[in-house]
Amino acid sequence: MNDHPPRWAELALSLxxxxxxxxxxxxxLLEKYREEVLPRSGWWRSQLWYARQLGSLFxxxxxxxxxxxxxxxxxxxxxxxxxxxxxxxPEAASPLRQAVEGISEAAGWLGVLALWGVAGxxxxxxxxxxxxxxxxxxxxxxxxxxxxxxxxxxxDNLFLDLVSRQPEKLWGFQHSEYHSMRxxxxxxxxxxxxxxxxxxxxxxxxxxxxxxxxxxxxxxxPAAAQR
Amino acid sequence: xxxxxxxFEQTVLMALVRLRADAYGRSxxxxxxxxxxxxxxxxxxxxxxxxxxxxxxxxxxxxPGTPVRGGRARRxxxxxxxxxxxxxxxxxxxxxxxxxxxxxxxxxx
Numbered sequence: 001m002n003d004h005p006p007r008w009a010e011l012a013l014s015l016x017x018x019x020x021x022x023x024x025x026x027x028x029l030l031e032k033y034r035e036e037v038l039p040r041s042g043w044w045r046s047q048l049w050y051a052r053q054l055g056s057l058f059x060x061x062x063x064x065x066x067x068x069x070x071x072x073x074x075x076x077x078x079x080x081x082x083x084x085x086x087x088x089x090p091e092a093a094s095p096l097r098q099a100v101e102g103i104s105e106a107a108g109w110l111g112v113l114a115l116w117g118v119a120g121x122x123x124x125x126x127x128x129x130x131x132x133x134x135x136x137x138x139x140x141x142x143x144x145x146x147x148x149x150x151x152x153x154x155x156d157n158l159f160l161d162l163v164s165r166q167p168e169k170l171w172g173f174q175h176s177e178y179h180s181m182r183x184x185x186x187x188x189x190x191x192x193x194x195x196x197x198x199x200x201x202x203x204x205x206x207x208x209x210x211x212x213x214x215x216x217x218x219x220x221x222p223a224a225a226q227r
Numbered sequence: 228x229x230x231x232x233x234x235f236e237q238t239v240l241m242a243l244v245r246l247r248a249d250a251y252g253r254s255x256x257x258x259x260x261x262x263x264x265x266x267x268x269x270x271x272x273x274x275x276x277x278x279x280x281x282x283x284x285x286x287x288x289x290x291p292g293t294p295v296r297g298g299r300a301r302r303x304x305x306x307x308x309x310x311x312x313x314x315x316x317x318x319x320x321x322x323x324x325x326x327x328x329x330x331x332x333x334x335x336x
Contacts, residue, residue: 025273027292027299028252034295056268061277126278 002043005033005050013054016062029053063126064119064136065143071115072147078104079151083166084159113207116141120208124215133215137208138201145200149192156185232317238262239275240314243285243306251290251301252276276304284310 013026029050038046059066082104086097116137123136156163163169164181178184232240242258243250256272279285285304292299306314 021273021302023292023300024252024289024302025269027296027301028256029269030299031293031296032253032256053269056270057273058270060268060270060274 003034003038005030006047009050009054013057016058025057064123064139067115067119068140068143069147071112071140072144075112075144075148076151078108079148080155083152083155083163087162087165112144113203116204117207117211117214119204120211121215122211123208124212130209130212130216133212134205134209137211138205140208141204142197142201145197149189149197152192153186153189156189157182160185232313235271236275236279237314237317239272239279240284240306240310243304243310244314248303250304255304279310280304282309283307284313 010026013029014022017025033046033050037049041049082100086100089097119140120133120137124130124133126132160182163185164173169181169185172188173181173184176184178187238259239255242255242262246254246258252269252273255276256267256269259272260267276285276287280287284307286307287302287304289300289302292301
């Protein structure tokens with residue numbers, strides 16, 4: 001029987017760990033995998049165990065990145081629901097469609113911006129420095145918005161017929177110099193990648209900083225920062 | 228100091244006390260799992276060790292690995308003076324909270 005953990009998980013582990021931990025932590029996991037988990041649980045369950053450990057390391061050692069990925073997944077699901085699922089629903093479901101669109105317009109962005117601040121709040125409580133709060137806000141905004149843009153790229157290209165019917169896209173295309181809707185949409189996405197994403201990261205950093213300041217006034221810093 | 232130690236941080240520090248010179252990542256994880264009688268995600272233990280080292284309550288050093296771990300180095304952890312003091316203060320604080328109460332508590336939960 002193969003006594004190696006999944007190669008993809010070992011590679012992912014080496015990418016997420018700091019240089020000083022790249023030997024010791026995978027070594028500990030490999031030791032436990034070979035001596036305890038594999039003999040007790042068999043190959044399939046052992047593979048799952050290793051993947052779970054990878055997830056726990058990601059969640060505990062890089063909480064801001066994990067938060068950004070989770071937020072990105074939720075927002076991406078909302079993008080798919082609003083742009084693909086809701087337009088395909090029958091006419092009878094139009095009240096549902098209006099309710100979802102209303103909520104996403106009213107609370108969606110404010111909620112997302114608040115969550116970037118929350119990331120800064122908790123980063124300050126963990127590390128006790130404003131730099132950590134700024135970095136957390138920027139990282140969460142970059143990851144979540146990057147994933148949203150990637151989702152838009154997939155949705156817009158895979159469901160071009162459906163997306164082309166959106167009034168704002170039609171208006172924009174008609175007032176542009178592009179010869180095809182696909183080119184118009186993809187150039188818009190590229191502009192977003194190079195201009196909007198850095199702006200979002202800066203906004204995220206600012207909100208993370210505000211969250212960090214809020215944490216500073218609600219609780220004293222951890223011992224590490226007091227020294 | 229004791230007010231900055233969470234209960235899981237105390238558990239990990241006590242594992243280092245028990246393991247002494249044999250406290251490396253896997254053995255600490257195993258000791259914590261044994262004491263708490265449940266499976267603990269590895270990430271929780273490593274994040275706590277990192278945080279305790281950041282607070283300078285513990286220190287670590289790398290040592291050569293063994294064949295079963297593919298020759299990868301082990302990181303051994305040791306309690307520092309500040310860590311011992313923090314644990315003592317945590318124990319004293321808990322004892323003070325229980326002072327005057329009979330254990331186990333009687334009556335309805």
